Amino acid sequence: MADTTATPLVLLRGGRVLDPSTGLDEVGDVLLRDGKVEHAGGSLGEVRRDGDLTEVDCRGLVVSPGFIDVHCHLREPGREDVETIATGARAAAAGGFTAVCAMPNTDPVTDNQAAVGFIIRQAQLAGAARVYPIGAISVGQKGEALAEFGEMIGAGAVAVSDDGKPVASAQLMRTALEYARAFNIPVADHCEEPTLARGGAMNEGIVSARLGLKGIPDEAEEIMVIRDILLSRRTGGHVHLCHMSTKGSVELIRWGKERGIRVTAEVCPHHISLTEDAVEGYNTNAKMNPPLRTAEDVAALQEAVKDGTIDLVATDHAPHHYDEKEREFSDAPNGIVGLETALAVLVTHLVAPGIISYDTLVDRMSCSPARVFGLPGGTLRKGSVGDVTVFDPTAGWTVDPAQFRTKGRNSPYNGMSLTGRAMCTVVGGRIVYRHNA
Amino acid sequence: MSAAAIGKDLLGLEHLTPEQITLILDTAVPFKEISERAIKKVPTLRGMTIVNLFFEASTRTRISFEFAEKRLSADTVNVAASGSSVSKGETLVDTARNLEAMKIDMVVIRHQGSGAARFLADRIQSNVINAGDGTHEHPTQGLLDLLTLRERFGTLSGVRVCLCGDVLHSRVARSNLWGLQKLGAEVAVCGPRSLLPNAIDELGVRVFSRIEEAIEWAQALNILRLQLERMQAGYIPSLREYNRVFGVTRERLERAPRDIVIMHPGPMNRGVEIDSDVADGPHSVILDQVTNGVAVRMAVLYLLAGGRPELAEAAKG
């Protein structure tokens, strides 16, 4: 960030310092100076106060490299009534994220360098979490002509995606993977075979049969997963598979990784914590694409987060206006907000039952996203960027969307009791969020 | 001698108990007699206002509800989607709240969206009756089918009923399925797999791929209407082929080991899912279904209307 030159000192004192990128896990201190990590690990004792020192008592808390969400929708430009880059970046910080990647399905679409530059400027003004733009794969996300990857990367984009829309044309996907190699960026795909998924409102299965809602079969996702993996094998391009939702997808990714194909994949907190049963009663806050699947899928995805088949967790944060969700299920838009519940959902549904450790949680939310998308952060190594998340792994709270920083209120976790909460978020050595402060 | 409550709304049969369904059927029986009188009207719902809110074209269901309402002396208003602000983009919830602000007592809703009746019921105080929501449920049709079968067989327990045709898109099929299962009937479905839900095997029904097998097994066939747009959408190749492979024809019925009761929710596509000489034949109860429709709807209106429990104590004294 531009304004880090005069950054004062930040001392995070007495927490459990957990950094899977360096194998660090001990109670101690983290010191940030000039926007960078100066020390992470053992206790420092007295620190020389050669500037404005802010000390944060982190006893009982976990201090980790900052969380990075590679998949969110900030709605600006076009739907500033629903979310802006500023409100999104503040919601991210409140959720413990020090950086987020903004998907290009705005209005107009982020498909050129000027649009990328706009997002970066807005994010700097917000001064909360970092925001990295993702450029469109095709002009206008129309699935026809390739967008100008090179210029968008030059302006600050970190990846390309037509997210929200699948890349229906296999030829376009092939070209994108080939062309992206020059810039060493991932091509992130929303895997959905459009003719199979058309008109679908939820998972195809017993619940859709009972509720009389058109279902989206697993195969709509899996056909595109294997297509993308095969195209990656053909082209050598890095394909990143967004929001995986089925057991079959996990098996296909495992197949690809075993063969050394450059495939990475993400899963959303809701797909590893909720099932299609949440749709019961036509709850539009349980409507998203891909849809919530079965308990068997959830178990397979949890296991894949544990063993690394799924590389990282991303929120697919998708705020909608209250009125848009307050309607008949089949007409309601897809998507839920996720930035401010992601950490707690993972702690409650994966760490607490003993499926993954905090070490793995920090890897999938910080180290791995940085690695996969080639972003700064994801580590507390000396000299690296001063992005740090401090969270309370034992804090219990009840989700009340009215308290969210995001403008969106569309959360399926409304009213649920969760454990785990971001207490302090530091971006570039500067505290951008403190809980109850 | 008071009836167990069936709740504020009638949204579907899936969540009713067998006792509640039986209560509605038992209540419908005396209501049949009212429609036989010279003056087909009782004062039961006098002063009550009912809105028939139809977002989807329907003639028979709306008329049946209207007769039921008028024979119980309710005041009724019909709102059709084309004639209201609904077509100007007003949301369902706004439409409903506006109606309720005019102090209505009940809404009968037909809507193309599954769950629309539930959506409305969750948001307004008035009683809501689902007259068909998308491909979800059509509970009063299910109830009138149950009543018709019960009249024929004396009971539903152990009766073998096959739902034939487009189960995937049929709200009638779902309401029948739940109602029949709850009252102890054996249920089968028969149709091309492209028109059956993928998860049909998990619904506890027998599945026949061939209509001949269904006829061999069943005591009654409930033949669902084949929406003509299913052909355009590519679910079946042609109506002609559908009739030849899945149509209920006299020739097929003549080979049955027993007389089979024939039902159809209407409107019929004669020569597609059902042949005319079957529809008009001696074992067809299709017109009984229509008669029972009015009685069942009167029973539902009667059971849902009024009866405010908070006033019940005062009334006893």
Place this chain on the structure above:
Amino acid sequence: MAYWRSMSAPTILLNAAAVGRTVRRMAEEIVELFDGTEGLILVGIQRRGVQLAQRIGAVIEQTEGVSVPRGALDITLYRDDLQTVGPRPLVGKTDLPWAIDGKRLVIVDDVLHTGRTIRAALDELADFGRPARIALAVLVDRGGRELPIHADIVGKTVEVPPEGRVDVQVSDLDGVDAVLVNRGSQG
């Protein structure tokens, strides 16, 4: 039920033999009132009125050697308290298979109390046609009228306070003929 516990034990107003005698006398009085049985229809009110109408009809048939048509009337749908009555009362069968225009009807019920049931019955009968005359015969008149209605033929008159109960039992439904009176908590 708490309601019952608060009440004293019921006393027998009429035993089986007394019910039999009363029914025979009521049958006689109906024939006397109408000076014969020409155009006579007995309309019992669901449920115990229907049984009493059967009994009275049988007596008249035996003594007069004619057949007396009998019908059943369920007045539930004509009640004036449906909006407040709580869970919906079960609807019984109405069965009036004859045209009632110009006929002489006798409404038969077990107990006459507020008169509201009879008001509902008169409304309902008006929807079926225009009888020449309607009379009312009740086994027990317990007083406590809330409407200007009186019975033409009464089996037994007894004053019972509003909190009390009169229960008519007929052998077809209850296994025994009897009329029980409970005068309420203080008797």
